[in-house]
Amino acid sequence: MVAWKKWLKVGGGTLGGGSAMLGGVVFWAGTTGEQDLQFPDWPMPELAASTDPEVIERGRYLAYGPAHCAICHTGEDRDHPERVMQEPFDGGLEFAMGPLGTRYAPNLTPDPETGIGRYTDAEVARAIRTGVLPSGELSVFMSVSVGELSDQDLVAVLSFLRSLPPVRNEVRQGSWSFLTRAFLRLGLFGLEPRPLEGPAHVPPGDEPSVERGKYLADHVAFCQGCHSPVDMATFRVTGPPYSGGNVEPSHGADTEFEYAPTNLTPSPTGYVGKVDEDAFVARLRGGRQHLTSIMPWENFGTMTDADLRSIYRYLKTVPPVDRDTGPGYREIGSWP
Numbered sequence: 655m656v657a658w659k660k661w662l663k664v665g666g667g668t669l670g671g672g673s674a675m676l677g678g679v680v681f682w683a684g685t686t687g688e689q690d691l692q693f694p695d696w697p698m699p700e701l702a703a704s705t706d707p708e709v710i711e712r713g714r715y716l717a718y719g720p721a722h723c724a725i726c727h728t729g730e731d732r733d734h735p736e737r738v739m740q741e742p743f744d745g746g747l748e749f750a751m752g753p754l755g756t757r758y759a760p761n762l763t764p765d766p767e768t769g770i771g772r773y774t775d776a777e778v779a780r781a782i783r784t785g786v787l788p789s790g791e792l793s794v795f796m797s798v799s800v801g802e803l804s805d806q807d808l809v810a811v812l813s814f815l816r817s818l819p820p821v822r823n824e825v826r827q828g829s830w831s832f833l834t835r836a837f838l839r840l841g842l843f844g845l846e847p848r849p850l851e852g853p854a855h856v857p858p859g860d861e862p863s864v865e866r867g868k869y870l871a872d873h874v875a876f877c878q879g880c881h882s883p884v885d886m887a888t889f890r891v892t893g894p895p896y897s898g899g900n901v902e903p904s905h906g907a908d909t910e911f912e913y914a915p916t917n918l919t920p921s922p923t924g925y926v927g928k929v930d931e932d933a934f935v936a937r938l939r940g941g942r943q944h945l946t947s948i949m950p951w952e953n954f955g956t957m958t959d960a961d962l963r964s965i966y967r968y969l970k971t972v973p974p975v976d977r978d979t980g981p982g983y984r985e986i987g988s989w990p
């Protein structure tokens with residue numbers, strides 16, 4: 655979800671500054687740009703699904719909870735976030751990005767004709783780990799807004815998906831517009847697949863730990879990607895981690911409002927500098943306060959106590975940054 659608005663914004667900004675010459679370059683680039691997203695030879699993780707019920711349960715926890723796959727791989731529109739936890743993973747959600755194109759959330763159930771039953775374990779694992787789809791195309795969504803799982807957790811999620819009841823649901827093929835292909839060709843986006851190796855595994859446990867918190871916040875739940883300054887062309891974190899993310903206009907009908915991902919660092923103006931561990935856990939369990947927020951509140955609210963406390967303890971160790979990011983949801987122009 656982070657990704658789609660960013661693209662829209664980049665697109666809008668560049669659209670404004672057209673000239674005849676630029677138009678000519680864009681035309682050339684647009685007719686040739688598609689190949690820049692093709693990585694058919696990108697290596698595949700050699701991982702295989704398991705039928706062990708414990709592994710499947712672990713994958714279920716991750717996919718609905720911290721890894722929040724369920725918030726995108728759904729047929730539900732964004733007006734019903736409360737349904738996220740009943741998601742059958744049959745896909746269909748449309749990501750309409752105006753002049754940049756439209757993408758659709760694929761069906762992740764094992765249906766042999768319309769779901770991941772068509773693909774090998776290695777192909778599915780590569781999509782999740784690196785963002786390169788079974789078709790060979792690099793998915794912008796999968797490469798910039800999904801956290802990285804350890805081998806063990808990737809196998810768990812894969813095993814969970816393979817265990818789902820197959821649903822026949824033919825999802826439309828997404829496409830990028832002429833304009834987006836032009837941007838790609840011109841190298842305006844520095845997108846590359848993520849590497850074959852994932853982060854080291856940190857197993858869950860009953861005792862909270864900073865190490866587990868780091869694994870969850872930096873990778874699996876990807877709190878970092880939204881709550882840090884990010885470069886719009888490469889989608890990489892460019893400023894102090896967790897010091898507050900890029901401000902974006904709301905994706906909903908409330909177009910006069912914007913979102914500012916909070917500074918989470920342990921400074922006097924940062925979230926974990928202001929609240930204690932119990933209050934942090936209560937807030938994460940408390941759910942969304944604004945319907946159109948892109949933060950996956952429903953998913954994170956199902957995380958275990960030990961996992962939430964681990965995240966708090968880790969955030970307490972990141973370098974404090976004194977920066978008041980203001981209200982997370984506010985009228986555009988109301989905050990300096």
Ligand code: HEC
Nearest residue numbers: 655721723726757758759760781787793794795799800828
């Ligand atoms: C921000 C929304 C978003 C999130 C979160 C997300 N996905 Fe995706 N995923 C997509 C979109 C959209 C596509 C289709 C490719 C495209 O258009 O970029 C996709 C493609 C895929 C594919 C390839 C399927 C195919 O038929 O080509 C797999 C497998 C997949 N996602 C698994 C996952 C898993 C597992 C998670 C959680 C760890 C996850 N996704 C989280 C949006 C998302």
Ligand code: HEC
Nearest residue numbers: 656875876877880913914915916925947948949954982983
């Ligand atoms: C997809 C983007 C996204 C991700 C991922 C994300 N956040 Fe957020 N977060 C936001 C936005 C936007 C806001 C401000 C709007 C709101 O409160 O919903 C926010 C607000 C918050 C707040 C402040 C709530 C308040 O009451 O002031 C906390 C705490 C928080 N996030 C913690 C986390 C943690 C911990 C994670 C990872 C487990 C995380 N966020 C992941 C986007 C995100």
